Every structure is written in C-alpha cells, then in structure tokens.
Amino acid sequence: MSAWKVAPSGPLLGELSVNGDKSVSHRALLIGALCDGPVEVEGWGDSADTRATLEAVRSLGVQVDDHGHGRLTVHGVGVDGLKPPVGAIDVKNAGTLMRLLSGICAMQPAGVFTLDGDESIRTRPMERVAKPLRAMGADVETTEGRPPITVTGGTALKGMEHVMEVSSAQVKSAILLAGLRADGPTTVIEEVATRDHTERMLRAAGATVQTLRDRVVIQPTDRLHLDRIEVPGDISSAAFLIVAATLIPESRIFLRGIGMGAGRTGLLDVLERMGGRVAVFNRRTTEAGEPVADLEVAHADLTASSIRGAEVSGLIDELPILALAACASRGKTRVREAQELKFKESNRLESVYEALRGIGGHIELEEDGWFIRGVPARLRGGTVNPRGDHRIAMLGAIAGLYSEDGVTITDPEAIDVSFPGFRSLIEAVTAERRR
Numbered sequence: 452m453s454a455w456k457v458a459p460s461g462p463l464l465g466e467l468s469v470n471g472d473k474s475v476s477h478r479a480l481l482i483g484a485l486c487d488g489p490v491e492v493e494g495w496g497d498s499a500d501t502r503a504t505l506e507a508v509r510s511l512g513v514q515v516d517d518h519g520h521g522r523l524t525v526h527g528v529g530v531d532g533l534k535p536p537v538g539a540i541d542v543k544n545a546g547t548l549m550r551l552l553s554g555i556c557a558m559q560p561a562g563v564f565t566l567d568g569d570e571s572i573r574t575r576p577m578e579r580v581a582k583p584l585r586a587m588g589a590d591v592e593t594t595e596g597r598p599p600i601t602v603t604g605g606t607a608l609k610g611m612e613h614v615m616e617v618s619s620a621q622v623k624s625a626i627l628l629a630g631l632r633a634d635g636p637t638t639v640i641e642e643v644a645t646r647d648h649t650e651r652m653l654r655a656a657g658a659t660v661q662t663l664r665d666r667v668v669i670q671p672t673d674r675l676h677l678d679r680i681e682v683p684g685d686i687s688s689a690a691f692l693i694v695a696a697t698l699i700p701e702s703r704i705f706l707r708g709i710g711m712g713a714g715r716t717g718l719l720d721v722l723e724r725m726g727g728r729v730a731v732f733n734r735r736t737t738e739a740g741e742p743v744a745d746l747e748v749a750h751a752d753l754t755a756s757s758i759r760g761a762e763v764s765g766l767i768d769e770l771p772i773l774a775l776a777a778c779a780s781r782g783k784t785r786v787r788e789a790q791e792l793k794f795k796e797s798n799r800l801e802s803v804y805e806a807l808r809g810i811g812g813h814i815e816l817e818e819d820g821w822f823i824r825g826v827p828a829r830l831r832g833g834t835v836n837p838r839g840d841h842r843i844a845m846l847g848a849i850a851g852l853y854s855e856d857g858v859t860i861t862d863p864e865a866i867d868v869s870f871p872g873f874r875s876l877i878e879a880v881t882a883e884r885r886r
C-alpha cells in the first residue's frame with residue numbers, strides 16, 4: 452500500500468464525470484436478478500462494492516454479462532428463482548448488499564443463504580434488518596447482532612406494518628423486497644423519508660408500491676419486468692468535486708447526468724444556505740424512474756450553517772465532505788443528531804474528526820455530531836489515515852487540494868470501494884496553484 456500525496460491546487464475547471472450511482476448500481480443488479488428475462492443496465496458504477504454485488508448475484512445462479520464501460524446484461528431469473536450457493540456469499544465491504552440481499556433471500560422458496568464480508572462489515576449492526584424480517588416470519592440469524600447472517604428461505608412471510616427504529620434506506624429496502632412475496636401488503640413507516648431508489652425501481656418493474664406521506668406500501672407480486680436501467684451519476688461522489696470547486700477560488704466545473712433522487716440532495720440545500728453557487732439544470736427522469744440533472748458549480752465564499760435532525764438522512768454520506776466545507780466557512784457550525792455516522796464503513800464521527808483535526812481544522816467531537824469553528828482559509832495540511840473508509844480517503848484528498856502544504860493519504864486504495872476513477876480524475880483536473 453503506497454501513500455498518496457495530494458498537492459495544493461489552483462482552480463478546478465471544465466467538465467468532470469463521476470461514476471454511476473452506487474445505491475442504484477447495487478439495486479440494478481439485485482432487482483434485475485428478480486426480473487423475468489434480460490435487463491440492460493447502462494452507466495453502472497463499477498467499484499469494489501458493486502463488484503461484490505455482481506459476484507453475489509452470479510453465485511445465486513444469475514447470469515450477468517459485463518460488456519465493459521458500465522454496460523451489463525442481467526439475465527433475471529424471476530422473483531423467486533435464486534439458487535443458494537455452496538458456501539457463504541462474500542459481500543466484502545458492502546452494507547447495502549448485505550442488508551438488501553437479506554430481504555431478498557428471506558422471500559426465496561427454499562435454501563440456506565449465508566452472508567459474510569470483510570473485517571469492517573463484521574462490526575456493523577445487522578439486527579436492525581434481521582428483527583423486522585423475523586417479524587414478517589423470516590428465518591434470519593445474526594452472529595451476536597453482526598455478520599455473518601444466515602437466512603433460510605421457504606418460510607411463509609406475513610405482510611406487516613413496520614415503524615422504522617432508525618432512519619435507514621437499506622433496512623426499508625430489505626423489508627420492501629421481502630414484501631414482494633408476503634401474503635398481503637407490507638407497510639414501512641419512516642419518520643424521515645430516506646432515499647427511495649428501491650421503490651422507484653420496483654415501480655418501474657411493475658410492482659405496486661405507493662408512497663403516502665410517511666409510509667411506503669408494497670403489494671406482493673409474482674412478476675417483475677424491466678427492459679433497461681440507466682444508472683445516474685453518483686451525487687455522493689460528485690459531492691467531493693462540488694465542495695472542491697466551491698472552496699478553490701476561480702473554479703468552475705460541470706457535472707452531467709447526476710442523480711437527484713429524493714433523500715440524496717441535502718448537500719445542495721445546505722450549500723445553498725451557506726452561499727454556495729451550484730446551478731441545477733436539464734432536469735429529467737430516467738426510464739427506471741430516477742431524477743437526474745446537470746450541475747454547474749462555481750467558487751463561492753461560504754458562511755456557516757448548522758445541520759440537525761430531519762436534514763441528516765438526506766446528506767448522511769455527504770457529511771464528511773460537508774465538515775470540510777464547514778471548516779473553511781465563516782462562522783460556527785454545529786452538526787447534531789448524526790449518530791448514525793458511527794455505524795458506517797468506519798465510525799465517521801471519529802474518523803472525520805481525527806482527519807480534519809490532524810490537518811488543521813478546528814473541529815470538536817460531540818456525542819452526536821461535531822462543533823466546527825470555520826476559518827475561511829486553506830487548511831494547513833498533513834496526513835490522513837482513512838481507516839479503510841473510502842469517503843474519509845476522498846475527504847483527505849479534497850482537503851489536500853485546499854491546503855497550504857498538501858495532504859498525504861496513507862491508504863488511498865480504500866477509495867476503490869465506491870469511486871476507482873477518483874485519483875486519476877483528481878490528478879487530471881488539478882492545476883498548479885499560483886500564489
């Protein structure tokens with residue numbers, strides 16, 4: 452593993468492209484596998500996480516042709532056609548795969564499915580998904596609340612009404628997917644709406660899924676069918692470039708075809724409040740129901756703005772990079788009620804705090820968030836150890852661009868989990884800094 456030193460940069464200019472959305476890419480494979488017949492996927496985001504999903508569905512007896520450049524053909528085997536593999540399914544680092552697949556395995560007519568993954572995922576909470584699935588009648592065992600998980604198919608599932616205990620699109624999706632083969636409607640009630648990619652894709656595939664205020668209701672179905680899924684650009688990856696262009700004077704970048712799904716665009720709302728300049732245009736909706744748009748981002752001087760409660764779930768994956776924007780804005784930022792960050796690929800409350808503090812950010816760690824004293828100037832720089840977490844590694848890189856001395860990332864390979872092209876993109880767009 453060799454470290455990556457990111458030098459201070461001048462303006463970011465021009466059109467940049469990001470990988471396909473990770474959440475939608477996982478779902479394209481998982482829901483594609485449940486369709487009748489072939490589904491053509493375009494713009495699929497190739498990364499370590501989504502490769503784990505590709506291998507997982509193959510191990511379940513689904514043929515997937517990889518044509519390269521984000522084009523796949525998923526030969527769906529029908530809602531209940533998955534075959535249990537010999538041995539455990541390796542989800543690697545992918546929490547979305549582990550949780551959604553638990554719901555899918557629970558509604559298969561037979562077989563024992565064991566889901567396991569890497570060291571990091573083995574520390575993540577799984578009862579949040581096992582408990583509601585058990586309440587539906589599924590046979591799900593965790594290992595003291597964590598992976599490996601064993602799901603035994605063939606139990607009769609009851610449609611039920613479930614009130615979410617934590618705000619999680621992964622848990623909601625697992626319940627809805629299990630609901631495809633329940634004996635009646637399944638309802639998920641969420642206090643705060645989370646990303647709705649599963650609902651949109653299932654609807655596009657012919658399932659009856661209704662969203663009414665705080666509840667999502669799915670009716671059981673025998674058949675799903677989709678011809679084509681276009682995966683939008685990943686706003687969670689774009690977020691790093693959006694913040695970089697906002698912070699570095701004279702920057703102006705374009706990002707085309709970025710997913711603007713519900714529960715994903717909170718970063719843009721907060722940046723607008725802070726005085727950011729992100730223009731959104733060419734809004735449209737893909738065939739599989741995903742809203743997309745083009746973005747133009749220009750440098751802006753930011754003023755601090757606090758974040759809490761309902762807003763947190765709409766920018767949960769963007770909070771690390773937003774913390775950098777807060778460090779470089781004028782005024783004090785308090786991020787509250789963000790305790791879910793403790794359960795991500797690393798404990799992100801701690802890893803963001805350590806990363807930013809170590810390179811000169813004025814950030815304090817609190818029980819459920821951070822307190823940040825912004826200084827509208829470049830950070831000093833130094834070293835960031837991402838603790839194997841892709842978003843912390845990318846945070847370190849963007850902080851390096853907006854630093855005086857540069858930032859060394861000790862474990863840049865972590866980035867491959869979501870955005871393998873990130874490093875070459877950053878190396879291509881960065882300009883020499885004129886003083």
Ligand code: S3P
Nearest residue numbers: 474547618619620621622767768
């Ligand atoms: C995701 C949901 C979120 C998010 C993760 C992807 C999804 O996790 O942080 O990166 O694709 O459903 P939670 O469901 O744990 O909030």
